[in-house]
Amino acid sequence: MQSMIRRKYNLTYAKLSAIGFFAIIFIGAVLxxxxxxxxxxxxxxxxxALFTATSATGVTGLVVYDTYSYFSVFGQSVILVLIKIGGLGFMIIATMFLLILKKKIGIRERNFLKESVNTIHIGGVVRLAKHILVGTLLLEGIGAIILAIKFSSEMGVKEGIFNGIFHSVSAFNNAGFDLMGRYEEYSSLIRYSDDALVNITIMTLIVIGGIGFLVWEDIYKNKAKFKKYHLHSKIVLLATMVLIFSAAIGFYVLERNNLFADMGIKETILASLFQAITPRTAGFNTIDTAELSEGSKLLTMILMFIGGSSGSTAGGIKTTTFIITILSVVSLVRHSNDLNIFGRRLEDSILKRAYSIITIYITSAFIGMLFISFIQPxxxxxxxxxxxxxxxGTVGLSTGITRQLNALSRLMVIILMFCGRLGSLAVLMAVAESKNNISTKKPLEKIVIG
Incomplete structure (x- = not known):
């Protein structure tokens, strides 16, 4: 029966994912x-409502209304659920229900789950999904307790607990939604710019959520034995560390005479690190994004473009894609035919996929810019x-123009957020994928590049 349905509707993972996310977003928008x-x-x-539902399910964080001031507790709870579903992916959520109901998980479901978490092997994918579910609840729970204790002293126990849960889930899933409108609308975490506890907790949740499920599994199995990690995990951890600290130094240099001019040493360090982490791709901010220098805005856009890591709650082209393009340049300069890192050679086909992702991403971004510039010059x-x-990049940072966008511009941003969450390549595959490819090669001829 399953194979007959699959043949009839041609439901590849890319199509199922697009349909699933669209259905979740539509239901969320109605609510x-x-x-x-x-x-x-x-x-x-x-x-x-559609904009907000897409932003929440796409774990983006762009808002047309201040979440606290406009939405009721019911509305905030709907947003929280959408963030959770969007962050984990509906296939993992579906697997959770199948496990609870003690239903059999077949090969087809396991294959979809494999693609959902971006793992290489189908073997052990259900166990990985269980670890993801348990690990997510544990880490979000720890973050929620820490933040709830902090917020309860300011908001009262009931509000403090809800805010602790909301902000922990939002941070871990790199969503960027906040409830700090109680103090000032659209202020995000600016109130806590010098609070080490809040900053470190939020930053830690963002980074852990952004490195990806496969890296978690590697760390869980091999602990601190870095040499035993898979190549994917090594690249992700190296890229994450380099991007965080180099970007933090960059923001300090660019803002030391601007937004950081009147800050103390502790607040400056926290702000530099937070601003380096949040564009990949969380959306919280502890300083006014609109007041950043032009250099800092450019650096932020570069970080938003790169994003987090594959198989994570983050968006962007992903750190592995970025590293592969750097390796390809190094390889070309050295006149080498191979992409080598950590004593290993990468497969040739991965470069084609990396450049395809970057090309589609840049093309989509330019179309979005041209469309909005034409509609609202x-x-x-x-x-x-x-x-x-x-x-x-499903980031959620804004210079303040989100609320100025008209209906058509908002529709374009909705499409971009949807594509960003699924992955532009996945969306294109869902639309253009064909099962009837003829494996024939055309005559070879060379052209001039560069």
Whole structure:
């Protein structure tokens, strides 16, 4: 029966993923548009509800309403559930229900699950899904307890616990939604810019959520024995460390006479590190993004473009893709035919996939920029580019123009967030994938490059 349904509807993983996320977003949008979801009891315009649902499910964080000020506890809870589903992926959620109901997980489901978590082997994929579920709940729980203790002293126990859970889940899933509108609308975590406990907790959750499920599994199995890690984990951890510390130094240099001018040493260090981590791809901010220098905005856009790691809650082209392109340049300069790292050679086909991802990503971003610039020419191009890359990278940082976007521009951002969460290559494959490829080679001829 399953094979017959599969033949009839041609449901590859890419198509199933696109349909699944669309269904979740649509249901979320309907719920958020209901009067019960807003504090005023009014019906939320569907385009804005759709924008919020896409941003939450796509773990982006761009908002047209301040989450605390506009949405009721019911609406905030819907957003929280959407973040959780979007961060884990609906295939892992589906597997959780199958395990609870003690249903058999077949080969087809295991294959879909393998693609969902971006693992290489189908063997042990169900065990990996269990570890992901348990690990996620454990880490989010620890983060929620720490933040709840902090927030309870300011907001009261009930509000403190809910805020602790909300911000822990949002940080771990790299979503960037916050409930700090109680102090000032759209202020994110600026209030806590010098609070080491909040900063370190949020940054740790973001980084752990952004390195990917496969790296977790490697660390769980091999502990601190780095030499035993898979090549994927080694590349991810190296790239993550280099990007965090080099970006932190970059932000310090660029902002030391601007936003950091009146800060103490502790606050400057925290702000530099936080600003280096949040664009990949969390969306929280402890300083006013709109007031960043032009150099810092450019550095932020570069980090949003790179994003987190494969098989994680983060977006962007991914750290492994970025490293592969760097290796290809090094290989070309050295006149080498191989891509080598950590004493291993990478397969040739991976470079083609990496460049395909980057090309589709850049093309989509330029289309988004051109579309919004045509629809709303009054918006500065730098702000439009920042918004588009933030949507594509599922980041959620903004220079403040999100609320200025009209319906058509918001629709474009919705599409970009959707593509960013699924992966632009996955979306293109879902639309253009064909099962009837004829494996014939055309005559070979050379062209000039460069």
């Amino acid at each position: 958020l548009s209901l009067p019960i979801s807003s504090k005023s009891g009014e019906v939320t315009p569907f385009i804005n 009054e918006l500065a191009l730098s702000n439009t580019a920042f918004e588009v890359l933030s949507a594509m």
